[in-house]
Amino acid sequence: KNQVEQSPQSLIILEGKNCTLQCNYTVSPFSNLRWYKQDTGRGPVSLTIMTFSENTKSNGRYTATLDADTKQSSLHITASQLSDSASYICVVSPARWGFGNVLHCGSGTQVIVLP
Amino acid sequence: GAGVSQSPSNKVTEKGKDVELRCDPISGHTALYWYRQSLGQGLEFLIYFQGNSAPDKSGLPSDRFSAERTGGSVSTLTIQRTQQEDSAVYLCASSPYQGLGAVVVAKNIQYFGAGTRLSVL
Numbered sequence: 001k002n003q004v005e006q007s008p009q010s011l012i013i014l015e016g017k018n019c020t021l022q023c024n025y026t027v028s029p030f031s032n033l034r035w036y037k038q039d040t041g042r043g044p045v046s047l048t049i050m051t052f053s054e055n056t057k058s059n060g061r062y063t064a065t066l067d068a069d070t071k072q073s074s075l076h077i078t079a080s081q082l083s084d085s086a087s088y089i090c091v092v093s094p095a096r097w098g099f100g101n102v103l104h105c106g107s108g109t110q111v112i113v114l115p
Numbered sequence: 116g117a118g119v120s121q122s123p124s125n126k127v128t129e130k131g132k133d134v135e136l137r138c139d140p141i142s143g144h145t146a147l148y149w150y151r152q153s154l155g156q157g158l159e160f161l162i163y164f165q166g167n168s169a170p171d172k173s174g175l176p177s178d179r180f181s182a183e184r185t186g187g188s189v190s191t192l193t194i195q196r197t198q199q200e201d202s203a204v205y206l207c208a209s210s211p212y213q214g215l216g217a218v219v220v221a222k223n224i225q226y227f228g229a230g231t232r233l234s235v236l
Binding site: 036046105107 | 158226
């Protein structure tokens with residue numbers, strides 16, 4: 001079972017509206033959680049990174065929240081634009097970067113913004 | 116069914132040696148991506164395949180890196196004359212379809228493998 005689950009799998013919204021993406025994880029111990037935006041055919045671009053002691057982090061119209069107790073994170077997109085159409089991936093890093101540790105990546109949420 | 120499989124899970128090599136990393140995507144997935152994550156860094160895009168062709172090679176760090184995909188399935192990432200800065204986790208992802216559009220929106224999701232941890236001594 002994947003240790004990082006994202007929902008919804010896909011999302012269609014109208015331009016100008018807000019939306020919230022969810023990421024639940026079971027990775028433990030936990031170091032940091034990142035949200036990435038990936039346009040079709042391109043590499044992922046980092047939006048936010050949060051350690052366990054941070055509750056919220058903003059990057060323009062993107063705001064991420066983190067609840068380390070419940071192991072939940074959300075990414076809120078405000079006043080969506082057509083350029084927000086992309087896949088959003090949640091990535092969790094274990095606490096210890098040791099031999100054999102790997103990243104835990106969600107499958108992503110595909111967002112489509114319609115005019 | 117089985118997810119994306121990568122091998123080996125861990126690889127330790129000496130500087131100057133060549134290494135080959137393998138990715139078995141989910142059956143039927145046409146798009147395949149390679150990324151790497153170095154210590155303390157975010158995901159770094161390397162290359163992606165649509166079928167057997169690689170329309171975007173811009174992410175390959177140097178000419179020591181190459182990748183191929185055969186039969187629209189298995190892909191190998193080869194690093195020649197490895198350097199210590201090549202040490203990273205190499206991730207592979209596959210996707211059923213490359214493109215946007217309401218019809219295929221639900222399929223344009225990337226499924227990641229567990230990665231190959233490469234250590235160059």
